[in-house]
Amino acid sequence: MTDHAPSRRAGRSGGRAARLALRAAPMSDDMRPIRPGMTGGTYRPLSNADVQKIHNAALTALETIGLADAPPSGVEILTGAGAILGDDGRIRFPRALVEDMLAVACKDLTLCARDPRHDLDLSGQRVHYGTAGAAVNMVDVTGNAFRDSTLQDLHDAARIADTLDNVHFLQRPMVARDIADNLEMDLNTIYACCAGTTKHVGTSISDPSHAQPCLDLCYAIAGGEAEFRARPFVSMSNCFVVPPMKFATESCESMETCVRGGMPVLLLSAGMSGATAPSTIAGAITQAVAECLAGLVYVNAIAPGHPAIFGTWPFGLDLRTGAMTVGSGEQALLTAGCAQMHAFYGVPGGAAAGASDSKMPDMQAGWEQMCSNVMAGLAGCNMIYEAAGMHASLLGFCHESLILADDIIGQAQRCVRGIEVDDETLALDQMAEVCMGGPGHYLGTDRTLSHMERDCVYPALGNRMSPKEWAESDRPDLIEQTIKRKEAILATRAPARFDPALDADLRKRFPIHLPA
């Protein structure tokens, strides 16, 4: 739980006793100022006409350009559904096919978690934040350096995320580079994530032949295939395209197995604007939409209504150097524009936000992580991936930054919640009372006290002390405080979120690397 307890004993005395009394009562869930799945959509970077233009351009692209490199199985599935294989090997999609598949596609998806308290309702423009990525480095904050990421790092990230109210799911953010065998890496990725958190887990599968073993591990964790199919708590993040407009042959094969095996898929199109996608924001969104529509046809041709997330993830490029960049205003617009397209189609959608180009959790990391996180939320993105802990243009993951993201996302969620306007919040009666014959201020009124808890998000690590208090408290450093919090989380929590008997069974059947 985020620490909402008052950390500063100093301050005004007016109403303090009443405030502390109020604090003593635990807050019920529906009283919390923010929660997963609040509805966004107050920010609309695209006009309705713009949305239509992008939609039409994407349909034209699918009809006239199509996608190359489908696997033989995919060609059969797609042409069987009505797509057309050209002499050039590209599969083209008639408009009516796309429209028909949109009609049957899964809409009001609940993404399950091992603990149902953490289930995610992806209907409408409900907003959730979580990790994701394939970072190959850990950011070593103390040493001001980068090092290879390991399985233990991944497990620790899961354990930390499990404690953070505002990180709503855990998609694998980094690669366990200490596991040489790729199948073992895929299996251990699932184990390390699920052993660390009971929130929804997203994972990747590096080879089609790994898909069934990964499903088997998920079934085993669930207590059986039927149990997993009923509440699939692991989704597959699937880079089914190699932009521009080519299927990723092997990833498509993995996807087919996962769809048939009952695992939700994130249809992930990660073009880079200026390299593998058009350099314009509108063009990059259009191509990502076209590619994800192709994926959506593919999935629904296999299993109509199968849970799939429309994963338009266009990224930015620093056109001066050709290097990827994720912390720019252009990135925030790419993601927010995509969120609006998801809402237009009415399908659960996801995009990337909250990542930084900075190498360390410094001021740049703060402004970059907030910019796209808050805009994606305001735009009503269902699943905001890469929202926590991501540095160095996706190459590094940072545990301290993950912890601080709880504060960042908390404030972003407060913005998503927005402004309630009604007779009570307009407060005209209070204003009259306070001003005419009243105390001349609103401190200590009943309504002020009740709003203290229900409407305000307090930072866990963000510091609101006055300069005087701060100096008297030995000038606490944000990162040092965060390192302490990290150490406390990792020291005090149980190492695995599995029943011992289940854990022993998993270890018998799968090559688990983490020590028991």
Added chain:
Amino acid sequence: MTDHAPSRRAGRSGGRAARLALRAAPMSDDMRPIRPGMTGGTYRPLSNADVQKIHNAALTALETIGLADAPPSGVEILTGAGAILGDDGRIRFPRALVEDMLAVACKDLTLCARDPRHDLDLSGQRVHYGTAGAAVNMVDVTGNAFRDSTLQDLHDAARIADTLDNVHFLQRPMVARDIADNLEMDLNTIYACCAGTTKHVGTSISDPSHAQPCLDLCYAIAGGEAEFRARPFVSMSNCFVVPPMKFATESCESMETCVRGGMPVLLLSAGMSGATAPSTIAGAITQAVAECLAGLVYVNAIAPGHPAIFGTWPFGLDLRTGAMTVGSGEQALLTAGCAQMHAFYGVPGGAAAGASDSKMPDMQAGWEQMCSNVMAGLAGCNMIYEAAGMHASLLGFCHESLILADDIIGQAQRCVRGIEVDDETLALDQMAEVCMGGPGHYLGTDRTLSHMERDCVYPALGNRMSPKEWAESDRPDLIEQTIKRKEAILATRAPARFDPALDADLRKRFPIHLPA
């Protein structure tokens, strides 16, 4: 000028020569990816019905509660215009009076700068960012400490702001605490700001008796009263109310003098939500709107159409401690909601955003400064005050943070600019070329090259290196780089932005403290 030159020589070679050739040509102003006065409004935290409710509640508050403590001159002005003085000493405003004054109020204000290149067009929802505040401390980044702010600090802030493309105006951000005499402080504040920058300057006047001397100094800088009245490059930031719903008697007297003297006024209502304003966001906005409408009636009753900025600046409060807080999501909503009300009235409006509660330019400062800055911009706020350099809940100003704000605001402005959707940006033709028989990527296409300059905002100090490049470059630290930039700015620029003859004249007529 922001340094847009390529700082990284490494990278992909494709198209590099072409890019460098393009770079060699200076960019014309209309080609720049961002500029002052871009139009916001894609983010609308309030529905149309909400806006109407707030408007009606504000009119009811003015009609039934009114404002206390007007000076005798103000009572005469306001009752002369149709307001009603009650037996309780409060002045109440009939709806028709407010509506009539809104009709004559200044709408399409151009806020002048000494250099006309820096004039600010406040029509519509055009967005500008700048400094403001009354910090009493300088943040000493190197010493990790706070110290009293001085006149030289203020002058240096002006000199730095003068070099930053994305800081569009300089309102006095801190108090020159080394000047004991308040009149001398007011005069030297104007001198130190105008001597440092030719951008628009905002100032405060601490006593009604100082208003005329301050006007006289402005006239002298302008070369005469008529010259100043024709292009008033200094505005007065006037806290004309003590919320809730009381006029600030002396500030109103200062305001009267400035209005008559031809100086634009910022009608500043700075309530604290939960203390001097209702604790709800809607209530705090309503009260601020009511107060600013009263101010607008006041100004227009003196001089119809006089340039005035509708300064609803409600701030947040940490209700656990009663301390002011400015870095929260609630703050961003307060400001964005106000911006929408300004647009509803069609008057030039300003609000506060971009300040941090953090004591130092750390990750917290980054996320807090971005959150409200980008949301205020997206909401279309004409004048975003406190947008740069502000720390410790407005108690501290930081030169390094001011410099970094150029990057933060740059990215926020990119977001304000938004997504252009047309046949060229949809890029369908490019997509077809690239995918079918083309190179399979967009690198080096003509359109990618042209977008490099016109559509992308490159950070001046934000670092986009890969971990490898970063390690090879001795792991540059953001704050150390910024300190170097600050030293370079302060070392190389001329000390005063006045003609020597004018400067000598000013020094003869006014008690100028800065050394010549």
